[in-house]
Amino acid sequence: MAPSALQTNGLEVALVLAADDPQALATFYAALVGASPMAGLSAAHWRVLLPGAGWLELYRPSQARPQPPQRGRLAVCLRCSGHPSALEAWLAQAISLGAQPLDTPRIEPFGSEVWMLDPEGNGLLLLVSDS
Helix, strand or coil, X not given: XXXXXXXXXXXXXXXXXXXXXXXXXXXXXXXXHCCCCEECCCCCEEEEEECCCEEEEEEXXXXXXXXXXXXXXXXXXXXXXXXCCHHHXXXXXXHHCCCEECCCCEEECCEEEEEEECCCCCEEEEEEECC
């Protein structure tokens, strides 16, 4: 089917993360964005509504088609507006929930950021900008 013939009614955008414990990882991300984790389509699937950005879908892969943990170039970026000092509190919250910082926070021309790993080793960027 040609792309121009696709129906886009009801189209949703989502990020998908394979997880050993989808419920726990959904709880982690929900806490960072001020949302509630929601059960998904099965016991192995959880969802988090990302403010203004669609869904974060977390699922446990089938044992028949495992997804080994791997650190690639793709990362979840959570961004909010605020003073650069807000990053310190957000960073402390993420660490208390099980994240690991990869570097110290730094100020860039576009805002304050810190690169981390979520509790299952996926890339995570926390970004606070003034706009």
